[in-house]
Amino acid sequence: MLLDAVIIVLREVLEAALIISVLLASNRLAGVSQRWIYPAVASGVVFSILLATRIGQISEMFEGSGQEYAHCFLLVLTIACLLVHILELLLASVRNGLGALRTIPLGLAVTLAICREGEEIFVYGYAFASRADSKFHIVLGTAIGAGIGISIGVLSYYALSALKRNHVAPVLISLMTLMSAGMAMQAVMNLMQAGLIESQLPLWNSSSVVAESSMVGQLLFALFSYESTPTPLQVGVYLAVVALVFCVALVSRVAKARH
Amino acid sequence: MKKLRISLATVLTFALCLLIADANAEDVAEFQIQIREHLFYPAEFDVPAGRRVKLMIVNLDATPEEFESYELNREKVIVGGAKAIVYIGPLPAGEYTFFGEFNPKTAQGKITAIGKP
Numbered sequence: 001m002l003l004d005a006v007i008i009v010l011r012e013v014l015e016a017a018l019i020i021s022v023l024l025a026s027n028r029l030a031g032v033s034q035r036w037i038y039p040a041v042a043s044g045v046v047f048s049i050l051l052a053t054r055i056g057q058i059s060e061m062f063e064g065s066g067q068e069y070a071h072c073f074l075l076v077l078t079i080a081c082l083l084v085h086i087l088e089l090l091l092a093s094v095r096n097g098l099g100a101l102r103t104i105p106l107g108l109a110v111t112l113a114i115c116r117e118g119e120e121i122f123v124y125g126y127a128f129a130s131r132a133d134s135k136f137h138i139v140l141g142t143a144i145g146a147g148i149g150i151s152i153g154v155l156s157y158y159a160l161s162a163l164k165r166n167h168v169a170p171v172l173i174s175l176m177t178l179m180s181a182g183m184a185m186q187a188v189m190n191l192m193q194a195g196l197i198e199s200q201l202p203l204w205n206s207s208s209v210v211a212e213s214s215m216v217g218q219l220l221f222a223l224f225s226y227e228s229t230p231t232p233l234q235v236g237v238y239l240a241v242v243a244l245v246f247c248v249a250l251v252s253r254v255a256k257a258r259h
Numbered sequence: 260m261k262k263l264r265i266s267l268a269t270v271l272t273f274a275l276c277l278l279i280a281d282a283n284a285e286d287v288a289e290f291q292i293q294i295r296e297h298l299f300y301p302a303e304f305d306v307p308a309g310r311r312v313k314l315m316i317v318n319l320d321a322t323p324e325e326f327e328s329y330e331l332n333r334e335k336v337i338v339g340g341a342k343a344i345v346y347i348g349p350l351p352a353g354e355y356t357f358f359g360e361f362n363p364k365t366a367q368g369k370i371t372a373i374g375k376p
Contacts, residue, residue: 004363056338064344067335120325123336124361127322189332195346199311202351212329227332 001134005141006148008124012117013146015222016044017153019113019179023106025160026085026172032103040107044114051115052122065194072194074116075187079241081109082180086173086245090252173245175223181241182225185234192231202229287311287346292326294318294337297362308352308372314345324366328357331370348372 020037027034051058051070058066084105121142129138163171192199207228210217220226227234288310293300297320306312316326321339328334331350337343350372359366 004361007363008360055336056341059336059338059341059343064342067343120336123323123338124325127339128361131322193333193335193345193347195311195313195344199346199348201309201349205351207330217329229330229332 001128001137002141005124005128005138006145009121009142009145010149011218011222012121013149014152014219016113016117017149018156018223020110021153021157021160022172022175022179023085023109024157025168026089026176027103027106028161029168029172030102036103036107037110040110041114044111045118047111047115048118049122051119052126055119055123062194065196068190068194071116072187072190074112075183075190078109078112078116079180079183079187081105081112082176082183083241083245085109086176086180087248089169089173090245090248173249177242177245178224180245181238182223184237184241185227185230186225188231188234188237189227192233197233200231200233203232203235205229287313289313289315291315291317292368294320294324294359294366296320297322297324297359297365299357299359299366299368302368303371305371305373306348306350308374309349311346312348312350314347316343316345318342323361325360326357327360328355330355331357333357334360 020041024034024037027036055067058070060066062069082105085102088102088105125138125142128134129142160168160172188197191197205228210220210226210228212218212221212226212228217226217228230238288307290304290306290312292314294316314326316335316337318324318337318339318341323336323338325334325336326343326345331347333345333347335343335345347370350370352372352374355370355372357368357370
């Protein structure tokens, strides 16, 4: 029970912590105050509790696919926030400093990420911690899992901050792009699970190279939504997001060269 | 020569129509899984390969469970006493394990996709 709780909580917290560390590092680059993180985290926790307490009703909506549509909605909004931020970084000169208003997509992305990941923790914690026989293990497991996840997030924030100044922006933009592309793939998966999009036979199977259940697979999933058997549509949306950012980066570089 | 081309085109169009009709006519295979005392019933079953499958998962426990499968790329929380629908496939023939993430020691199962492809 203890180990189960650690794993469940760690998987969810790790995903959110990695997104937050990348966004904070990106904000640090702009030299704007980081104080927006507190209300963003707090509202994320509140929304995830609300979502967890209503998940039964939400699931019953849309002929039993409400949960998939809700997750898809949260994912698409997060992708939109990340893309807005990436485009700002690419199109505006970072050294000019981003205005305080520009932290809105960052804060919203943090809230949405915590909401999505926190929901499962609260559903699990609420159900099993209320039982006398499992309470201690769940509470301790949650603390350990969250502690490890947050520590990895903090470490990656300092690792990213320690990068050389001219390397930071490309690394952060690449990370955020791959995260967005991975989320787009997850959004498609949700629609296939709901039966809205016809699923397809997977394009390849890389589970013999990196299995999703392995440690590396889990870490790759937390970072980039790694899937060992993606369908052609999932690969398509992944490449589309990467291509979009790549094109904007190319255009902005050409525009800057002309000036 | 021209006649041959026309008849060839007709045959091809007809074949294409048949393919599309076949894709539309493809029905969804339906299966039910129950969760009782943190166990799946049935824990192992066969589904047709290459076809869409609709899983109806009924959680008879009072506690929630998360149906999860790495191989199937699926995860869904099912609250206590609720039903959930998860579409999977079309799958290549093979074995696909699934588990209940909230009770992974007991809630284990396996779907085997049989037949072509």
